Amino acid sequence: MKKTVLIATLSLSLLISSCATIISGSKQKVNFRSNPAAASIFIDEVEVGKTPFEIKLERKKEHHVMIKLDGYQTYETNLTKKFNAWYIGNILFGGLIGIIIDPITGAIYNLSPDEVNAEMSKGTAFKVNKSDVYIAVALNIDPNWKKVGQLEKLN
């Protein structure tokens, strides 16, 4: 019986060491949607794809995000690092290794979007759940573009 308890305790301590790294991982999934779709997504000024798009980003870095589409105002946001509560698991359960490992892997952080330009907040939605970030943007028409016509629906 004592052996079982000992093994269980040891296994548990191993499992809960590096709490945030095990639970959250060193990367975080970020989903991008835009209306209209097919807008180019730039992360740290590197084009990574077109909306709708999903990418895993390192938690230990802050990322600058731009969503660009011709004829629409560019949308900008920063994905900043926020404290990941799973890190507390190391303190609560005594996962001393985790106290060191989680900051190294970046799992101590959760990425969270911050608006850069408040004027573009209309129609923009952020959702951050346990592991993923969702960014949905309604792009505003560029006022410098002149409307020259309108497509009509055929009957």
Next chain:
Amino acid sequence: MKKALLALFSLLLFSCSPKITTSFETTAKALTIEDKVAFLDLHHAVPEGAKKIGNAHFQDSGFSTDCDFNSNLIKARKIAREKGANIIKVTEKKTPDLWSSCYRIKVDFYFSEKDVTKIPQYQLQIN
């Protein structure tokens, strides 16, 4: 003991950036996000006529974690834009080794009137 733990915790939380030392002889008008900045690696040549305006040294602070090559260049680009430089030339590069898990680099900042997107350069990688 509590104070030591608190200090360690704070260090781990906030000391993940590399130590950056900069020196600028002159500064130009700050660049906007729309102005392109070129990264020149060791083997890339600085275009003729580019004016050197400063330099920076990226080191391991001892607690640095966000210090890979691309991260350092992204930080250098932020400094370059503030100081009005549109070319970042890597002059020295130490790869991670037994003593440090960081890239330790030295860069020079230049301003060129030319279109910097046209010059051969290092392409930044995401992840």
